[in-house]
Amino acid sequence: MGTGEELFKSPPNKACKPYQWLYKNYQQALSVVFAVDEINRDPYLLPNISFGFHLYNAYHSDEKTLESSLQWLSGQGKLIPNYSCGEKDKSVAVIGGATSALSVQMGTLLNLYKFPQISYGPYDSILSDKVQFPFLYQMASKDSSLHQGVVRLIVYFEWNWVGLVVSDDMRGEEFLWEIRGEMAKNGVCVSFTEKIPVSERTHMESHDTFMPRIIMSATKVIVIHGDTDSLMILRYSGVPIMIIRWKVWIATSHWDITMRPLYHDGHTFHGALTFSHLMREIPGFKTFLKAVTPSKYPDDILLKGFWLSAFKCPDQPEYPEQEICLPNASLESLPLCSFDMTISGFSYTIYNAIYAVAWVMHKIFMRKSEEISMGDDEYLEPHSWQLNYFLKDIQFNNSAGDQVFVDENKSSEAQYAIMNYVFFPKEIDELVKVGQFVPKTPLGQVFKICQDAIMWNWMDNKVPRAVCSDSCGPGFRKTPLEGQPACCFDCSPCSEGEISSQIDAEHCMKCPETEYPNKQRDRCLSKAVTFLNLKEPLGMTLTFMTVFLSLLTALVLGVFVKFQDTPIVKANNRTLSYTLLISLIFCFLCSLLFIGHPSIVTCLLQQTVFAVVFTVAISSILAKTIIVILAFRGIRPGSRIRMFIHPRMSIYVVLICSGIQVIFCGIWLGTYPPFPEADMHSEYGHIIIRCNEGSTFAFYCVLGYMGFLALATFIVAFLARNLPDTFNEAKFITFSMLVFCSVWATFLPTYQSSKGKAMVTVEIFSILASSAGLLSCIFIPKCYVLLLKPKRNTQEQIKNNRDSRGNLFSIGQPYTSSCGENRLED
Incomplete structure (x- = not known):
C-alpha cells in the first residue's frame, strides 16, 4: 500500500540549495516510517500483512502537485492519463495536502478514481463539501475557536490596536471574519488588514509593496494566519531586521515560525507568540528520531540528502557518494530551525491518518475473513474504493491515548499551547510553552498564561504597548x-x-x-456635615458675644431698677424701659437658637421667637416715642390730645403691635413652618444642616412687618427730635432706629448671597448688632448719668436745665408738678 506524502518544496530561488529551506518537513516523512514500522510490528492490527508506502514531492506548486499525482497514477515514465504502468493497484489511499490548495489539486484528480484521500493539513470548510470532494477526508482538528484564543491573548495584555495578516483564500477570509467580530466584542480595533497572495507569481510581485506596508506601520502587534507556504513572503522581506524586531507576531500553529533562510538570523521573530496544537507525545517517537541515521536506512535517498543539508556537509567530489559526513550524528543535535525533536502537528496528524487506514484495512479483512475461506488471497486484497465506506465511520484510540475520528462531524475542537519563540546567543533558539487555550473547559481554565516566562525583545523585555x-x-x-x-x-x-x-x-x-x-475626580469622598457648631471658634465667639450682651443688658436693667425713683428713670417711662430691656435680653439670647445642630424645635423657634421679641422691642420704642409726643402736644390748653394720654396707652401700643406679629407667626407655623434640611449643593464638599424657612413669603412678611414698625418709629422719633432734651428721647431713638434700619437693610442682600454657616452667622450678627445698637443708643447715655454724673439726676438740675433753655416747660408751672411728672412717667 502506498501513501502520497508531500515533503520538500521547491527552493524559492536559485540561490538556495536543495533542501536548504524546508528540511524540517522531513519529520513528516519520518512519522510515516515510524507509524508503518509500528503497525507492521503489531501482531493484532494487520497480521501477516506488510504495510508499505511511497513518497512523492508536491513542491508547493499546483503544476507540480498535479504532475506528482499523475506520475503516481501512471507510473514511472511518461505520464499517460487513464493508463497505469506501475503498481497503483496495490495502493489503497493517499495521505497528502499540507495546504488546502494542494489538497484541492490532488482531490480533483483522485475523485475520478474514487480514491480515498486523507488530508493532514489545517481543517478547511471548503474541503468538507462532499459534493465536490466526496472521497476526501480531513484528519486535523477544527480551528473553530482559534480566533477566540487569539483575542483572549490580545485582551489579556491590554492591546487594542492590532494588524491582521491572512492568506488570500477562503480559509483566510473565514478567519478574518471571525476574528474581526470577536475583536469588536472585546473593544479591540484593526489597524490594518493585509491579504497574502497564495500564488507564486503574485508572491514575487508583492516583495516590494506588501511587506513594507506591514513592517513600516506603527502597529506593534500583528496577527498572522496562514500556513508556512503562504507566509513565505515574510521570510523574503527586504525590510531591515531591526525594524521587524520591534513587532510582536502572533501566529497560528500552521506557520512554522522557527524556519528561516540561511542568510537571515533568528532575531527576526524573537519574542513571537504562536498557537500550536496541544497534543500528547507519541510514545517512542522521540527515541526513534534519536536513532535515525543514514547508515540505518542506506536505501533512503531523501535521508541522505537531508543529512547533507542539515549538517552542512561540504561538497567534495572526491568523496564517494555513499559516504556521509557525520554519519553517526544525531538529529537531536540540530538547532530548532533545522529539526524539531518534538512531534509537530502535521506529523501527529499523519501518524493518525496512517493508523486510520490500518484500522480500516483491519475491519475489511475481518469482514472478508468471515465470508470466505482464508485461502483466497486474491479475493482478500481490498480495492481502494472499498475504503470509503469504512473511513467515514472509523474511530480509535491512538498510542498517546487520544480518541481519533475521521468523521468531520465528530472531530474534536482543537486545543492550543501558547508558545514563545526565543532566540538565544550562539544561534540557539527554542519554543517555550508560556500558556494554553483549551476551549469548552470549566470556567477559569480556558485560558492560562504565564507572563513572566515570556521573552519580548532584547532591550527591556517589557510588555509592548499596542494601543492607538x-x-x-x-x-x-x-x-x-x-x-x-x-x-x-x-x-x-x-x-x-x-x-x-x-x-x-x-x-x-x-x-x-x-x-x-x-480633586483628581477619580473617587467620591463623603461630604463633611457642617453647621454652626458651638465647639468651633466662630460658634464660641458668637456665643460669648451673645452671653456678654445679654448680661450687659441685664446689668442695665438692674441699674434702672436700682435708680427707678430718680427723675431720669421716671421721665423715660419705667414700664416701657423695663419692657424694652427685657425684650432686648431675649433678643440677644434668641441668637443661641441659631447655634448648634438644627432640630425641629429649634427651627420652629428660631425665626418666630426672634420676630416676636424684636417686635416687642420695636413696639416698646414706638410706644415711648408716641407717649413723648402726646405728652408735649397735650399740655396745651384745650388740646384734644389729652384724652389719649392714659397710663395704659403704652401697654396697648406694645400689645397691639406685638399681637399682629404673633398672628403672622401663628399663620406661618400653621401653614408651612420652618423645618431642618440637609443642603447638599450650596457648598462644595459639604452637607449643610440648616433650617429651611418653609414659607418664604411668610418669612419676608414677618421681616417686612418689623421693618414697617422700625420705619414708623424712625419717622415719629425724627418728628419729635426738637422737643425739650430733658424729657425727650427722640434724638436717641432716631439714631437707634437709623442703626437698626441700616443693619437690617444690609442684612437682606447679604443673607441672600450667603451659604451655609455664613448665612446663619449673618443673621446672628444682624440680631446682635441691631440689638446692641438699641441698647447703646437709648440706655448707655442714661446709665452714664445714673452712675457717673449723679448730680445731674436731680429735680433742681432738671428745672435749671429747663429755665436756661427757655423751653415750653417754663410756661405753665402748675403742669410741671409732681402730678405732671407722674403723668409722663405712667
Whole structure:
C-alpha cells in the first residue's frame, strides 16, 4: 500500500540549495516510517500483512502537485492519463495536502478514481463539501475557536490596536471574519488588514509593496494566519531586521515560525507568540528520531540528502557518494530551525491518518475473513474504493491515548499551547510553552498564561504597548475622534460633580448626593456635615458675644431698677424701659437658637421667637416715642390730645403691635413652618444642616412687618427730635432706629448671597448688632448719668436745665408738678 506524502518544496530561488529551506518537513516523512514500522510490528492490527508506502514531492506548486499525482497514477515514465504502468493497484489511499490548495489539486484528480484521500493539513470548510470532494477526508482538528484564543491573548495584555495578516483564500477570509467580530466584542480595533497572495507569481510581485506596508506601520502587534507556504513572503522581506524586531507576531500553529533562510538570523521573530496544537507525545517517537541515521536506512535517498543539508556537509567530489559526513550524528543535535525533536502537528496528524487506514484495512479483512475461506488471497486484497465506506465511520484510540475520528462531524475542537519563540546567543533558539487555550473547559481554565516566562525583545523585555491612544486614567473619559476607530480617542476630564474610577471610562458618573469628587475626580469622598457648631471658634465667639450682651443688658436693667425713683428713670417711662430691656435680653439670647445642630424645635423657634421679641422691642420704642409726643402736644390748653394720654396707652401700643406679629407667626407655623434640611449643593464638599424657612413669603412678611414698625418709629422719633432734651428721647431713638434700619437693610442682600454657616452667622450678627445698637443708643447715655454724673439726676438740675433753655416747660408751672411728672412717667 502506498501513501502520497508531500515533503520538500521547491527552493524559492536559485540561490538556495536543495533542501536548504524546508528540511524540517522531513519529520513528516519520518512519522510515516515510524507509524508503518509500528503497525507492521503489531501482531493484532494487520497480521501477516506488510504495510508499505511511497513518497512523492508536491513542491508547493499546483503544476507540480498535479504532475506528482499523475506520475503516481501512471507510473514511472511518461505520464499517460487513464493508463497505469506501475503498481497503483496495490495502493489503497493517499495521505497528502499540507495546504488546502494542494489538497484541492490532488482531490480533483483522485475523485475520478474514487480514491480515498486523507488530508493532514489545517481543517478547511471548503474541503468538507462532499459534493465536490466526496472521497476526501480531513484528519486535523477544527480551528473553530482559534480566533477566540487569539483575542483572549490580545485582551489579556491590554492591546487594542492590532494588524491582521491572512492568506488570500477562503480559509483566510473565514478567519478574518471571525476574528474581526470577536475583536469588536472585546473593544479591540484593526489597524490594518493585509491579504497574502497564495500564488507564486503574485508572491514575487508583492516583495516590494506588501511587506513594507506591514513592517513600516506603527502597529506593534500583528496577527498572522496562514500556513508556512503562504507566509513565505515574510521570510523574503527586504525590510531591515531591526525594524521587524520591534513587532510582536502572533501566529497560528500552521506557520512554522522557527524556519528561516540561511542568510537571515533568528532575531527576526524573537519574542513571537504562536498557537500550536496541544497534543500528547507519541510514545517512542522521540527515541526513534534519536536513532535515525543514514547508515540505518542506506536505501533512503531523501535521508541522505537531508543529512547533507542539515549538517552542512561540504561538497567534495572526491568523496564517494555513499559516504556521509557525520554519519553517526544525531538529529537531536540540530538547532530548532533545522529539526524539531518534538512531534509537530502535521506529523501527529499523519501518524493518525496512517493508523486510520490500518484500522480500516483491519475491519475489511475481518469482514472478508468471515465470508470466505482464508485461502483466497486474491479475493482478500481490498480495492481502494472499498475504503470509503469504512473511513467515514472509523474511530480509535491512538498510542498517546487520544480518541481519533475521521468523521468531520465528530472531530474534536482543537486545543492550543501558547508558545514563545526565543532566540538565544550562539544561534540557539527554542519554543517555550508560556500558556494554553483549551476551549469548552470549566470556567477559569480556558485560558492560562504565564507572563513572566515570556521573552519580548532584547532591550527591556517589557510588555509592548499596542494601543492607538494612550489610556485615559481615572478622572477622565474617552472622547471619540471623528472618523477614527473606537480605540482612537482623546481624554477629557470629567465634568464638575462627576468621577471616573476606571481606566478608559466611556462615561463619567455622578457622585451620590452625600458624596463629592476629590480633586483628581477619580473617587467620591463623603461630604463633611457642617453647621454652626458651638465647639468651633466662630460658634464660641458668637456665643460669648451673645452671653456678654445679654448680661450687659441685664446689668442695665438692674441699674434702672436700682435708680427707678430718680427723675431720669421716671421721665423715660419705667414700664416701657423695663419692657424694652427685657425684650432686648431675649433678643440677644434668641441668637443661641441659631447655634448648634438644627432640630425641629429649634427651627420652629428660631425665626418666630426672634420676630416676636424684636417686635416687642420695636413696639416698646414706638410706644415711648408716641407717649413723648402726646405728652408735649397735650399740655396745651384745650388740646384734644389729652384724652389719649392714659397710663395704659403704652401697654396697648406694645400689645397691639406685638399681637399682629404673633398672628403672622401663628399663620406661618400653621401653614408651612420652618423645618431642618440637609443642603447638599450650596457648598462644595459639604452637607449643610440648616433650617429651611418653609414659607418664604411668610418669612419676608414677618421681616417686612418689623421693618414697617422700625420705619414708623424712625419717622415719629425724627418728628419729635426738637422737643425739650430733658424729657425727650427722640434724638436717641432716631439714631437707634437709623442703626437698626441700616443693619437690617444690609442684612437682606447679604443673607441672600450667603451659604451655609455664613448665612446663619449673618443673621446672628444682624440680631446682635441691631440689638446692641438699641441698647447703646437709648440706655448707655442714661446709665452714664445714673452712675457717673449723679448730680445731674436731680429735680433742681432738671428745672435749671429747663429755665436756661427757655423751653415750653417754663410756661405753665402748675403742669410741671409732681402730678405732671407722674403723668409722663405712667
